[in-house]
Amino acid sequence: MPATAPIDWDDAYSNFAYIPNGFEYPAKWLAEAAAFRAEMHEEGLLKTDLEYGQHSRNRLDLFMPRGDLRGLAVFVHGGYWMEDFDKSAWSHLARGAIAHGFAVAIPSYALCPQVRVSDITVQVGLAITRAASEVAGPIHLAGHSAGGHLVARMATVTSPLNQAIRHRIRKIVPISAIADMRPLMKTEMNATLHLDAVEARLESPALLEPQENIDVTAWVGAGERPEFLRQTALLANIWSGFDCRVDAVEEAGKHHADVIEGLVDPDHQLTRTLLCL
Structure with missing residues (x-):
């Protein structure tokens, strides 16, 4: 039997190279986010730069609904824990939830190599806690890519969230999440992430026990890189063996x-899945 070819892990995690005009998306996000921020600011429904920690990037924006308040949704952005994205690029993603009466918090966080991935996990816990102090009611979490990893971490028994916040969480939707971080140690980006075997294991949601009764939907695009399809299926498969509610969705196209x-x-x-509608 011929030997299996080694996996090119850098290629496995290279997303935009496989998306037509992929590198145009960041500018598109910024434009849509800026337009939505202006709209919300004009209506007096945007609270900007709420501090949740001492780092200059420990800030979040809070978008308020136009009618009665039903709860809090939080979106955590991606960028492999190191790319220079912040909360200002994702504001428009609050539009769906606020239409249903949810306030939406979108935090920035300090990036590698200034901090470690485990530090970012703690920061996201602090950001959620800060937002929860502003908004009463149930909490729903979503995150994309590295942000998907971070919200999945909030669902584990080693979550940095305190019990009062955990009890308010109704739904977590990791989108295109990295559930097992060990392959990243074999990529060039690890020169920035500085992951070692211990941190990779302790920060991998798929290698951790989920909280009891947590409700998780792992979401991924059907046209994504095979590694992201594998990671999504991995999380749903392993966590389905615990006392929690978990499923996976591959969105066509x-x-x-x-x-x-x-x-x-x-x-x-x-949106409806995130908000349990």
């Missing part, structure tokens, strides 16, 4: 850059 667009539409199934 979506790739890594446009899989988040459903959050803009109040009637899209991604």
Whole structure:
């Protein structure tokens, strides 16, 4: 039997190279986010730069609904824990949830190599806690790519969230999440992430026990790189052996850059799944 060819892990995690005009998406996100921020600011429904920690990037924006408040949704952005994205690029993703009466918090966080991935996990816990102090009611979490990893971490027994916040969480939707971080140690990006075997294991949701009774939908675009399909299936498969509710969705026709667009539409199934509608 011929030997199996070694996996090119850098290629496995290279998303935009496989998306037509993929590198145009960041500018598109920024433009759509800026327009939505201006709209919400004009209506007095945007609270900007709420501090949740001491780092200059420990800030979040909070978008308020136009009618009665039903709860809090939080979106955590991606970028492999190191790319220079922040909260200002994702504001438009709040549109779907606020139409259903949810406030939406979108945090920035400090990036590698200034901090470690485990530090970012703690920061996201602090951001959620800060947002929860502003908004009463149930909490629903979504995150994309590295952000998907971070919200999945909030669902584990080693979550940095305290019990009061955990008890308010109704739904977690990791989108295109990295559930097992060990392959990243074999990529060039690890020169920035500085993952070692211990941290990779302790920060991998698929290698951790989920909280009891947590409700998780692992979401991924059907047209994404095979590694992201594998990682999504892995999380759902392993966590289905615990006392929690978990399923997986492969959204037809979506790739890594446009899989988040459903959050803009109040009637899209991604928004409805996040909000348990």
